[in-house]
Amino acid sequence: MAVEIIMPKAGMAMEEGTIIQWMKSVGDRIETGEVILEIETDKTAMEVEAETSGCLIGIIHDAGATVPVTQPIGWIGAEGEKPPAAASEAVPAVPSGAARADSASVNATAKDVAFAVSDGPRPKATPAARRRAADLGIGLADASGTGPAGEIIAADIEALAGGASRISPLAAHAAGKTGVDPALITGSGHGGRILTRDIAEQGAIQRNLARIQGKIEPFATPVWRSDDDVVAKASGIRMATARKMLESHHTSPPVTLNFEVNADRLISLRTEINELREKNGEEKFSLNVFFLRAVALSTRRCPWMRCSLSGDAVIEHAHVNLGMAVASSTGLMVPVIADADQLSLTRLSEVTADLASRARARKLSLDEMSGATFTVTNLGMYGITHFTPIVNPPESAILGIGTTKKELCLGEGGTVREESVLCLSLTIDHRIIDGAQGAVFAQQLTGLLEEPLQFLL
Numbered sequence: 001m002a003v004e005i006i007m008p009k010a011g012m013a014m015e016e017g018t019i020i021q022w023m024k025s026v027g028d029r030i031e032t033g034e035v036i037l038e039i040e041t042d043k044t045a046m047e048v049e050a051e052t053s054g055c056l057i058g059i060i061h062d063a064g065a066t067v068p069v070t071q072p073i074g075w076i077g078a079e080g081e082k083p084p085a086a087a088s089e090a091v092p093a094v095p096s097g098a099a100r101a102d103s104a105s106v107n108a109t110a111k112d113v114a115f116a117v118s119d120g121p122r123p124k125a126t127p128a129a130r131r132r133a134a135d136l137g138i139g140l141a142d143a144s145g146t147g148p149a150g151e152i153i154a155a156d157i158e159a160l161a162g163g164a165s166r167i168s169p170l171a172a173h174a175a176g177k178t179g180v181d182p183a184l185i186t187g188s189g190h191g192g193r194i195l196t197r198d199i200a201e202q203g204a205i206q207r208n209l210a211r212i213q214g215k216i217e218p219f220a221t222p223v224w225r226s227d228d229d230v231v232a233k234a235s236g237i238r239m240a241t242a243r244k245m246l247e248s249h250h251t252s253p254p255v256t257l258n259f260e261v262n263a264d265r266l267i268s269l270r271t272e273i274n275e276l277r278e279k280n281g282e283e284k285f286s287l288n289v290f291f292l293r294a295v296a297l298s299t300r301r302c303p304w305m306r307c308s309l310s311g312d313a314v315i316e317h318a319h320v321n322l323g324m325a326v327a328s329s330t331g332l333m334v335p336v337i338a339d340a341d342q343l344s345l346t347r348l349s350e351v352t353a354d355l356a357s358r359a360r361a362r363k364l365s366l367d368e369m370s371g372a373t374f375t376v377t378n379l380g381m382y383g384i385t386h387f388t389p390i391v392n393p394p395e396s397a398i399l400g401i402g403t404t405k406k407e408l409c410l411g412e413g414g415t416v417r418e419e420s421v422l423c424l425s426l427t428i429d430h431r432i433i434d435g436a437q438g439a440v441f442a443q444q445l446t447g448l449l450e451e452p453l454q455f456l457l
Helices: 085-087 126-135 154-160 169-178 197-214 236-251 262-279 287-301 343-360 435-450 451-455
Strands: 003-006 016-022 035-040 046-051 054-060 066-068 072-077 254-262 307-310 312-316 322-324 326-328 332-333 374-376 397-410 416-429
Touching: 035 072, 066 262, 066 332, 126 154, 154 169, 169 197, 236 332, 254 435, 262 287, 262 416, 262 435, 262 451, 287 322, 287 343, 287 397, 287 451, 322 343, 326 343, 397 435, 416 435, 435 451
Parallel strands: 322 374, 374 397
Antiparallel strands: 003 072, 016 035, 016 066, 035 046, 054 072, 254 416, 307 312, 326 332, 397 416
């Protein structure tokens, strides 16, 4: 019996994937666990393995197609077997980054490799229910539908997973009618129980985000083109960045604090350390490693800088997970340095070098790009002094590192001396972080950078 290959759902935020290439051709023999294709999500590229053996008897979507998650993209069957007629009824590929009504998302961990197969008739279920079932690893065939005409809704999946007590019956009914996923909601009832008003609020948020995201694709203003212009399809990463940045612009009132730091001692310390490391045959430390170390320690001491707003709740994250912006050929990648405040300079240097290298090669797992509580972006190497970094939701702050410039300063006794000045720009989400709190963080960071021996204590 033929088994369909589906577009895997690698994390709750994933809604579609783009096929980069098929590793097998129709007629090729496939063994369980063998890589059969490579896909691109909005965060990274990943390989898809076969969960069953047989022959590739059909490909529904070719390389370059963008397909919603859980939809069929090919078939595995016996040698000489023909693909089922249902293959022609598969949901068509959609344009990358198409606007969706259920756009709310949360960071989630996922396996590096996705298994993408299913068999038998597909139960009637809402998209939200299919996503929730995929996230929880629950088969739709095991659920009892309570929606219209017996359709399986997200609340049915929650009930099957033992989460029914988290949501009131009326709220579950409202979730089924509106397509709201209860898993995205922090309930306002006793013990976090989800009530009808929580479903209504989340529905309004999703509709608002859908309107916002609809403004970026297609563009409202027609683009004039000449015959020799180069037109290329935007990558999934590029469109994901566009949506994230627009979401930030429309939902987070930003305040950017520009400040400067005397970097003389930092540069001197780095020079001394690197001379010793060079003698020992070790890799030199970049300035960026010192910046990240200072940010990690400052964020640990200022817990309000690693908070997120979720509905009417403020979440203070326990871990200092630093997002590190890395420019790549396909767009901006942000790998995450987990528990960065617990790493020594040496370990931090090793981790950042490894993450940056694999980010540019698009070899990061989804886990390594999720869970950031604060992000750092560096444009100093381009000679930029101050700029306005954009907060990456659901984080509430981002630090922009500018160039280090030479300035003449007035010293003690009226003497004039040359000073190395580091330019920094801190953007905060003013919904959750006040200007004074941002200034305190800036002072903390300044103190560490100007007295860098604290890094070694």
